[in-house]
Amino acid sequence: MKYQRLRNEMVDRQIVSRGIWDARVISAMRAIPRHLFVSEAMMDQAYGDFPLPIGEQQTISQPYIVAEMTQALELTPEDRVLEIGTGSGYQTAILSHIAFRVYTVERIHTLYTQARKRFDALRCHNIVTRYSDGTTGWREHSPFDAIIVTAGSPDIPAVLVNQLDVGGRMVIPIGDTARQDLIKLIRDPDGVRHVNLGPCRFVKLVGEYGWKEY
Numbered sequence: 175m176k177y178q179r180l181r182n183e184m185v186d187r188q189i190v191s192r193g194i195w196d197a198r199v200i201s202a203m204r205a206i207p208r209h210l211f212v213s214e215a216m217m218d219q220a221y222g223d224f225p226l227p228i229g230e231q232q233t234i235s236q237p238y239i240v241a242e243m244t245q246a247l248e249l250t251p252e253d254r255v256l257e258i259g260t261g262s263g264y265q266t267a268i269l270s271h272i273a274f275r276v277y278t279v280e281r282i283h284t285l286y287t288q289a290r291k292r293f294d295a296l297r298c299h300n301i302v303t304r305y306s307d308g309t310t311g312w313r314e315h316s317p318f319d320a321i322i323v324t325a326g327s328p329d330i331p332a333v334l335v336n337q338l339d340v341g342g343r344m345v346i347p348i349g350d351t352a353r354q355d356l357i358k359l360i361r362d363p364d365g366v367r368h369v370n371l372g373p374c375r376f377v378k379l380v381g382e383y384g385w386k387e388y
Contacts, residue, residue, distance in 0.1 A: 177207060177209050177217075177220075177221075180220075181203075181208065181221055182204060183221065184208075184221040184223075184237055185200060185203050187223075188223050188238050189203055189237065189238060189241045192238055194241045194242065194245055196244075196245045198249070198271075199244045199268075199272070200241075201271070202244070202271035202272055203237065203240075203268065206264065206267045206271060208220045208221060208234075208237070208264055209221070210292060210295075210296070211228075211234055211262040211264040211267070211292060212226050212228060212234060213228075213229075221237070223236060224236055228261060228262045229284065229285070230282045230284060231377065232261055232262075232282065232377055233261075233377060234264050235264075235324065235376075239356075239374060240265050240268060242356070243265070243322055243324075243345045243356070244265070244272070246345045246358045246371060247320040247322060247343050248320075248343055249269070249272045249273050249319075249320060250273075250319075251273070252274050252319075253272075253274055253319035254273065254274055254275050254276075254277070254315070254318050254319050254320075255269050255273045255275070255276045255277065255318060255319065255320045255322065256276075256277045256278075256279075256311060256312055256315070256316075256318040256320070256321045256322070256334075256337065257269060257276060257277070257278040257279070257321075257322050257324065258279055258308035258309065258311070258321070258322070258325070258334070259279070259280065259323065259324035259325045260278040260279065260280035260285060260286060260289045260303065261280070261289070261324060262285070262288075262289060262292075263278075263288070263289030263290075263292045263293060265324055266278045266289065266293070266301055267293065267296065267298055269322070270293075270298045270300050273320070274300065275300045275301075276301045277302045277304070277312050277315050277318070278301060278302070278303055279304045279305075279307075279308035279311075279312060280303070280304075280305060280306075280308065281305070281306065281308055281380065281381060283305055286303065286305045302315075307382055308323075308379075308381060309327075309331055309333070309334075309379060309380075309381030309382050309384045310333055310381070310382055311333055311337045312337070313337060316337035316338075316339075317337055317338060317339035317340075318338060318339060318342060319339055319341075319343075320338075320343050320344070320345075321334055321337065321342070321343075321344040321345075321346075322344070322345050322346075323344070323345070323346035323347065323379060324376065325376050325377050325378060325379035325380070325384070326347040326348070326349060326351070326354040326374075326375070326378055327347065327354075327379040327383075327384050328348070328349075328384065328385060329348060330357070331384065332383075333383055334346075334383075335359065335361065335366060338361045339361070340361055340362070340363055341360075341361065341362075342360075342361050343359065343360055344358070344359040344361075345358050345359075345371075346359070347374050347375075347376045351378060352375075353373060353375055354373070354374050354375060354376060355370050355371070355373055355374065356370070356371040356372055356373075356374045357369070357371065358370075358371055
C-alpha cells in the first residue's frame with residue numbers, strides 16, 4: 175500500500191502536472207512497481223524525481239523522462255517496439271503495458287539477467303530479451319513500429335533507422351558525453367523528419383554504432 179501511494183503521488187506530481195497526457199502512459203506508470211527495479215536499499219527512493227544508480231555505471235531514468243519518451247513513441251496496442259538498452263527493465267515494462275510486443279537488447283550481462291528475472295516475476299510475457307550490442311538493433315525482427323534508445327549516442331545510427339517501418343517513430347538522445355538533446359525521428363515514405371524534444375542527459379550508448387568505450 176505504501177508503494178502504491180508513492181506511485182500515485184509520483185504520477186500526479188511528476189508526470190501529469192508536467193504535461194503528460196497520454197492515458198495509456200499514465201496507466202502504465204501507475205501500474206508498474208518501479209521500486210522492484212532498483213536495489214532493496216533504494217526502494218524508498220524509487221518514486222523520487224531523479225534517476226538512480228543500478229550498478230555497472232548505469233542508471234534507471236527519472237520517472238518523467240520515462241513518461242516523456244514513451245509518450246513520444248505514440249504507441250498503439252498493435253505496435254512492436256525495439257528498445258536499445260534494457261538497463262533495469264523499468265522502461266521495458268512500461269512499454270510492455272502499452273504495446274503488443276517489446277524486443278529489448280542489453281549488452282551488460284548482469285543487467286540483462288536481472289531484468290529478465292523481473293519480467294518473469296511480473297509476468298510480462300510480451301517482452302523478448304537479447305544479450306548483445308544494441309547499437310546494431312535486431313534485424314531478424316525488423317521492421318519495428320517504434321524504436322527507443324535509452325542511452326546517449328553521438329549521432330543517429332543508420333542501422334536503426336533502417337529497421338524502422340515506414341510511419342515508425344524513434345526516440346533517441348543525441349549529443350556529447352555531457353549533454354544531449356532528445357530527438358524524435360519519424361520515418362515517412364519519402365525520408366525522415368526530426369523533432370527536438372529538448373535537452374536531456376543519459377549515460378553513453380556504447381557499441382559498434384555508438385561510443386566505443388566509457
